[in-house]
Amino acid sequence: MKLRRRLVLGLWLALLIACVLVIAQTRFVSDLSAFMPKAPSARQQLLVDQFKYGIIGRLIMIGIEGGDAAGRAKLSQELASRLRKTGTFLGVQNGDSATEQRDRRYFFDNRYLLSPDITPAHFTVQGLHAAIQNSIDALSGDTGLIVKQLFARDPTGETLRLLDEFGGNSQPRRLHGAWASRDGKRAVLLAYTRAPGTDIEAQARAIAIIRNTFKRLPDLQAGSQLVMSGTSVFAVKSRNTIQGQVTRLASASLLLVVFLLLLVYRSPLLLALGLLPVLSGALVGIAAVSLRFGQVHALTLGFGTTLIGEAVDYSIYFYLQRAGNLNPGHFWRTIWLGVATSIAGFAPLLFSGFPGLAQLGIYSISGLIAAAIVTRHVLPAVVPQKLQLRDLSGPGFALDRLLDFASHLRWLPLLLSLAAAGTVYAHAGKIWNKNLSALSPISKSDQRLDQQLRRDLGAPDLRFMVAFSAPSRELALEGAEKAGQVLHGLMLQRVIAGFSSPAFVLPSRALQRARQAAIPDARQARRRLRQALVGLPVRFNRLQGFLSDLQAARTRRPLRRSDLDGTSAALLVDSLLIHRAKDYLVLMPLRPHDSSARVPLDINRVQDALQATRLRHIVVIDLLKESTSLFRNYRNEVLMLSEFGCLVIIALLLAALKSASRTLRVATPLICAVTCVTAVLLLSGVRLTILHLVGLLLVVAIGSNYALFFESGGRTATPVERRRMQVSLVVANFTTVGSFGILGLSSIPVLSDIGSTVSLGALLCLLFAAILARRIPGTPTP
C-alpha cells in the first residue's frame, strides 16, 4: 500500500514537472485572431491573408483634433516628418506637398513606361500628329494651364492621360497643405508599419511611438488630441482589454471559488487539497494545448479553468465519501459518468473552425481527465484517513426540505419550457446574428471613429475584388495586366465603373520592355515628329525636350518597386500586390456603378469574362457576402457539432444508466434549461452568435452532472449522504454560476456571450434537475 502510494505520488509529481517544463516554453497570446474562424475555402483564405500579409493589417489611420485648422495642419506635418524618421513605418502620408511632388515626378518621369497609350502606332507620323493636336486643343480648355506646363516635354499628353486614368476622386481634401477630414475638423494621416499586422507586439510599439511622438510635438495647442484607428489598433486594443479582463475575471472567479469552499470546509488544508485536482488539471490542460498548438491563448486559460472548475466538485464528493466512510463504488461511477458526459459536451469544440475554441476543447478535456484521475488516485494518498468535515446538516436539512417542496413544482419547468419553446418559435428567422462584427470586441464608438477616418481618408470601398495568386511578382503583374484588359472591356460595357490594379503604377517588366520597344530610335523619332508637325502651330525646335525624353525612356532600366518609395503609389502597389509565404496575391478592387443598388455588380458576369485569362484561382469576391457566409458556415458547423455532442451525451447516459426512463429523467432538465436560456436571451433582444451556441453546449455538459447526481444520489444514497451531496451540488453550482456570471459582465462579446449563457443555464439546470431529476425520498425506483 505504501509503495503504491509513493508510486502514485511520484508519477503525479513527475507529470506536473513535465507540464511545468512544457508550459515554461509556451508562448501565450491574447490577440483575438484565434477566435476568428479559420477559412476553409480558397476564396475565404484570400480574405484572411489580406489581413495577415496585406497592407490592411499594417495601416494605422491617425486623426488630429482640436485647435484650429492651420494648427492641425502644422501638427500633421511635424508628426509625419518625425514618424518618418523613426524607421518604424514604411510610409507616412498626410497629403504634404513633398509627397505630392514626388507623385508628380514619378508619373511625369516615367510616363513612357507607365502610359497604356504607348504602342508602336502611337509614335507613327499619324499617331504623333493626332496626339499633339489633342494636346493643343486641351491647351485652350479648362485644364490648359497644366497642359501648358507639360507641353514642351510631353506634347502627346501622357502625363495627363495617366492622371485621368489613375487620379481618383478618393483623395482626402487638403487644408493648409495637409489632409483633413471632410468637415475640416480633423487633420488626417496614414501610417503603415514595417512590421506585419500579425506581429501584435510590433504593432503595439508602433502605436505607442505615434502616441509619444504626438505628445512631444512642439506647438501642441490646448485641446489638441490624437485619435487612431485601423485593424492593428483594434487588435492591440482588444488584446489589452482581453489581458486586463482575463486577469481581473480570473482572479475574481478564483476568489469566489476559494470563498465558497472555505465556507463549506472551514479548513485551509482541505481547501488547498481540494484545489489540487483543478490545479493539476489546469497544468495538464495548458501543456496539452501548448503541445498541440504551439501557443496558448489567454482566453483559453480564462475559460478553460472555469470549465474544469467542475473538478472542484470531484474533491467535494471525495471528501464526502471519505468522511462518511461510504462505499466509494457508486460515487465514482457517477463521477466518471459526469466526466464522460462533460467530455462529450466539450469534444465538439475540438473540431471547431475557430482555433480558439479548439484550444478550449483540448484544454478542458485533458484538464478534466487529469483532475478526475488526481481526485481518484492522488487525493486518497494525501488526504487524512479520518476526515472530520464540518457539519453541514443544518443547511442540509433546510435544503432538503426546500427541494422536497420543489419536487411538487414539476409542472413549472415544463410549463416554462413550453412558453420558452413558443418564444423561440416566434423568433424563427431572427434568432441568429448574421453579422460577424457581433463578435468584435471593438466598441461602437471606436467602430464609428474607424468609419469616419476611413471616409476622411477616402479609403476605397473594398467590397468587390478580383483576386488571384501568382508564383512571382513579375507573373503577378503580368496577370494583373491580363485581367486588366478584360476588366477594361467590362468597363466599356458598363458592367463595372472602374477598377484598380497594381500594374497601373508598376507595370510588369515585360510590358515596360514592350513600351520601350514601341519608342522609335532618335533618327526615326526626329523624322516622324517633323512630319507630324506639318499643319500644326508648333515649331519642331520647341519640342527638343520631348525627343530627348523619348530616347532616355527607350534605353533606361525598367521600373522597380523601389522606384515608388516615397510616393503614394507605393501604397497602392503594396496593398494590391501582397507577398504571401509562398506566392503573391493580387487584389484588384472593382468599382460598381451604383454601390447602393441591391445588386451593385454582376459578379458572375465578371467571373465568366475573367475565366478567359486562365489565371490561377482567379475569383471575384463580394466581401460582404463572403464574410456573411463564412460566419453562417461556422454557425452551422457548431450547430451540427453541438447536436452531435448532445446525441453522444444521451447515448452515454443510456449506456451507463441502462434505462430509457432514467435517461429521460436526466435529460429533461437539461433540455428545459437550454430552451429557457435561449428564450431569455432572445427576449432580452440578443441575437445568438456561435458563442451562445457553445455556451449552451457547456450548459448541457455541466448540467448533466447535476442531473446525474440528483438522479443517482436519490436512488442509492442514505439520507445523510443525500443531504451532503445536495449541499455540495449547490456549492458547486454557485461556483460555476458565479464565475461565468463574472464573465458575463465583461465588455468583450466573446466573453459576455458565453458567460451570460452558461451562468444562467447552469442555474436553471440545477433548479430543473432538482425539481425533475431528483427522486423524492421514499418513492420507489421505477
Next chain:
Amino acid sequence: MKLLDPIRTVSMALLVFALTAPFARAKDAQLPQLMHLLAQDKSAKATFVERTYIGIIDRPLVSTGDLSFAAPDSLEKRTLTPKPELLVLRGNTLKIERPGKRLMTIGLEGHPEISAFIESIRGTLAGDLTALKALYSLRLTGPIGNWRLVLTPKQRRLSRIFSRIRIGGSDAVVRTIELDQRDGDHSIMVITPVSRRQ
C-alpha cells in the same frame, strides 16, 4: 492622386466670369448700387469666344461655347469647340466633364487660395465689397458706355500666376475678359449675352 492642380486654371476663367456679374448691369461706377441691381437678377446666359495666346504655340487658340450663371452659387462654362468640355461650379464643388475622360471633381475647401477667391466673389455677389478689396486692387475707368475694370491680385499666390484681370463692358453688359498671366501668355474672352427671356 491629385498630382496637378487644375483648379487654378479653371477658376480663373470661371471666377472672372462670376466676378463680372456684379458689374454687368452697372449703370455707373458706384459699386454699392450695382450690388443692389444684381440682387434682383437671378440668372444670366451668354456665348463666348476665347482666344488664348501661348508662347509655345505659334497662333492663338480659339475656343467657343456658352456661359451661364444662376443665383446664388451655380456657374457653368460649356465649351463646344474645339473640344467639348463642361465645367460646373455648384456650391463648393467644381466639376469638369470631358467626353471619354474621367469626371474631375474638385472640392474647393482643399484649396484655400481658390476658396478665399470664390468666397470673396460670392461675398461680392452678396454685396460685400470689403472681401473683394482684400484680394484685389480695383481700378474702374471709362464712361459708363465703355467701362473698364482692372483687378490686380494682392496676394502673392495669386499674383504668381496672373498679373491682372481686365474686364470691359458697356452699361450692364460685360463684353470682354482678359487674363494676363505672369509668364506673358494671355487670353481674351469675348462675351455676347444671349437675349433675355422676351
